[in-house]
Amino acid sequence: MHTRPLIPRHASAKVDAALADTRVVLVSGARQAGKSTLVRVVAGDRLAERRDLDREQDRTIAIADPTGFVDSTELLVIDEIQRAPDLLRAIKVSVDEDPRPGRYLLTGSSALFGMIAAPDALPGRMQTVELWPFSQGEIDSEPDGFIDAIFALGPGLRHTSTVTRADYAARIVRGGLPEAAFRSDPQRREEFLDAYVQALIDRDVRQLSDIQHKGRLRKLVRLLAARSGTIVAANSLESDLELSRPTIARYLQVLEEIFLIKRIPGWSRNLGTRVTAAQKLIFVDSGILANEMAIEARALLRPGAPFGPLLESFVLSELSRQLTWSSQRAELSHYRDRDKFEVDAVLENRSGQVVGVEVKAASTVRAADFRGLQRLRDRLGEDFVAGVVLYTGNSTLPFGDKLRVMPVSALWQVAAPE
Template structure:
């Protein structure tokens, strides 16, 4: 089966000789191991998976040796790939020792949790690493994987094929095996139930699995809406502090992300609210166990908005564009779905499920920034390079 090419590959290859420890972060099952082996694999590569206890023990034993002896003990080679690095807090200290010894060995750490959970692992490597983030597949990567796709093609010739892929992506999302497997719903349910929260449960970061799952279900119904931690706490019968902690964990394991309100006029514009989105539409739908075809769904608007917002932020992370993303709303109800800031420049985007007339004069007049309309008939320029 043809491997799905990732846009991050070219960026990593361009920085191959940067002389730093490589840290690749992303949710479980998004293809980190496949990607890293395509870039750094081959003869002379040592691969350790710290999900496996005996490999944890090997690495810990190597950590008690001199750097030169440790590399020999692990089998020699010029590249060491350490998968699921968050499983062993001492890994950062060990790799730091190797790096500081100027050994001719490249070290690559893969983690299925963000820097809050990975902090004990990554902290010793401050200033010594390059971080990359691998997200679920971008829609562009799915299109490029199609047999009919080629550089410079006229995409308008394949409108029906692209529309079918769009509708499938809105429901099933972009986990690689979901795209390539003949039973995508089963794969998605397995990812959601067995893999996604493995680190959360393994590190005993939550007190109640049932409460976490219920929280995810509530969040899935509030995609693109402002939410209240107070209301969520009341619905679940737990404290607001616990809700805040669970939200941080879900963010740090790449399940959800938050958009903060953007404001330069706190008297008239919201400045302390936030909205929830899922990194992947399929995981959102798994949280409510609804995989009905797109055309049969009552939540088409929420799925479309989650897709567009997540796609643009995934592209930003993949291509290292270093933009900041917000939403905007006034107390009187005027709203813009997405405000994108880079340095002093602004873009404003309204996401609609159909072509419609915008009522965005307040934002445009206040910030001299045109509000762009994105709808299913006009979106490919926003998700393709």
């Protein structure tokens, strides 16, 4: 039987470091993003026991006897911890009695669990490491160092690319979910992605929320795919779904909690301009997005195809992945003011330094494509590090003070400075 090569994950180093000084480590992310494989690799040579709460036998014991279930003198790995959240209380008691680091390594597929329940139960005792589907650099064994490089080098960063528009289209459609990314037959990939989304709705959504209209939730996912990379407000979906605004808002929250979508906040620093704080929506995985839009790679290259919105969503999801391991601790947002100036991605680090990123599906760029970046640059002054228009061309070119056009593949082919 053909086995897929094991692809190293950038998150491994972060999990290793956390186990060295933190009692409980949670790897949180989408189903089938590779969490179980990651923790197996990290556990490696350590003495470790393993439990899987997706197995009914393990789950039954966990619910019946939480204290006995978590009792271990070695590292205990527990997969899908959100299936038995009461275990957290037993883990808390255990790590308070024995505060050695590296006691528990958990995985979870629900952001609701990762962000709300666990920190409440384990304050100061747990670190969460977010794991996304494969990045392009992980798939290609490239460095994925753009964020660190652009903050360090600013407009001095240069990159030349041989990646073609057709290759970008193929990467978007492939996505990064391990099971889908390595299926060479497009039909088999589509069948997997259809089943994946349906399983999320049938199983994971049911765990989190009492959803009355699963059929409409499925329709909502398709509607959101058509609007990916745009600002999506609950009230704009009411008539299409025949659901109330509060219900739609709750559905959006659940889809984010199961790592299907991500909402990117509007950026503002009260710079004297009227800024909208509305959130922009992307799909966590571009393969799911393309599949929900029923579009294949070749069709993306045709005139009138939604290449632009899909490429923007793809870039924003790659930036989101990279922020989980970059040395620069930065926040991702987007900029849009009432004068119609926009920037697709704004990265702001802890020092208040800002990098702006605009995405264009064209292989040539016009001066007008820099309008939003120029607005940010002129308002931020010294805090503005660089403005980059990522495009499908091959070279890095200057477009004025601190402004550059650069190939999209710089995201994963550029190495972080030493």
